Amino acid sequence: MTVPQPPVRDKRLVSLLWATMEHAESIAQCHATLFPEAWSVDSFRQLLAHPGSVALVARHGLAQETVGFIIGQLAADEAEILTFGVDKDWQRLGIGRRLIEGLERAAVRSEAKKLFLEVAEDNLPALVLYSRKGFKEVGRRKGYYQRPPGPPVDALNLVLPLGPA
Numbered sequence: 001m002t003v004p005q006p007p008v009r010d011k012r013l014v015s016l017l018w019a020t021m022e023h024a025e026s027i028a029q030c031h032a033t034l035f036p037e038a039w040s041v042d043s044f045r046q047l048l049a050h051p052g053s054v055a056l057v058a059r060h061g062l063a064q065e066t067v068g069f070i071i072g073q074l075a076a077d078e079a080e081i082l083t084f085g086v087d088k089d090w091q092r093l094g095i096g097r098r099l100i101e102g103l104e105r106a107a108v109r110s111e112a113k114k115l116f117l118e119v120a121e122d123n124l125p126a127l128v129l130y131s132r133k134g135f136k137e138v139g140r141r142k143g144y145y146q147r148p149p150g151p152p153v154d155a156l157n158l159v160l161p162l163g164p165a
């Protein structure tokens, strides 16, 4: 009897690709494991179809599996990260950083001058990553994330200036 083996957790087997409509379903599945509120496959299709959309998936080549995603939006000379995550089994391997840097390069090519995002104040892994990438806090929405039965949590608005160093 052959026992199915889990995919090898080897980051060299993970490639970044431009996300297309075909990835909407696997992005929705990955997203649902990471965030308390799942988004529908259709909402991902709509995000990906938007004219200013820029999105990447991290794909495990052997397993044909989406292990991470980032979806951003370009408008005029600004870019924004709308959603971003890495499958729990694939975190701390540098995939999140690669996804952000991929989006950053795409934004720079489109002549965006700033990259914005919003993050919960208690999301330590994301905050450490963003701070190490050079994002700075520029605003705060008090009690934006409802966390019943706990108290609401502030959303922080962060920005990364883009362009030649």
Ligand SMILES: CC(C)(COP(=O)(O)OP(=O)(O)OC[C@H]1O[C@@H](n2cnc3c(N)ncnc32)[C@H](O)[C@@H]1OP(=O)(O)O)[C@@H](O)C(=O)NCCC(=O)NCCS
Pocket (backbone or CB within 6 Å): 034, 035, 084, 085, 086, 087, 090, 091, 092, 093, 094, 095, 096, 097, 098, 118, 119, 120, 123, 124, 125, 126, 128, 129, 130, 132
């Ligand atoms: C935030 C997230 C995308 C990071 O993805 P990742 O692939 O694990 O990140 P990386 O491996 O590229 O980490 C890069 C750096 O970020 C920091 N970091 C990442 N996870 C961390 C953690 N759990 N604790 C402390 N620092 C962390 C470290 O500095 C890390 O570098 P190091 O591993 O060399 O120390 C991932 O934790 C995730 O999907 N979280 C749930 C969804 C989410 O919160 N998305 C962001 C919403 S704003």
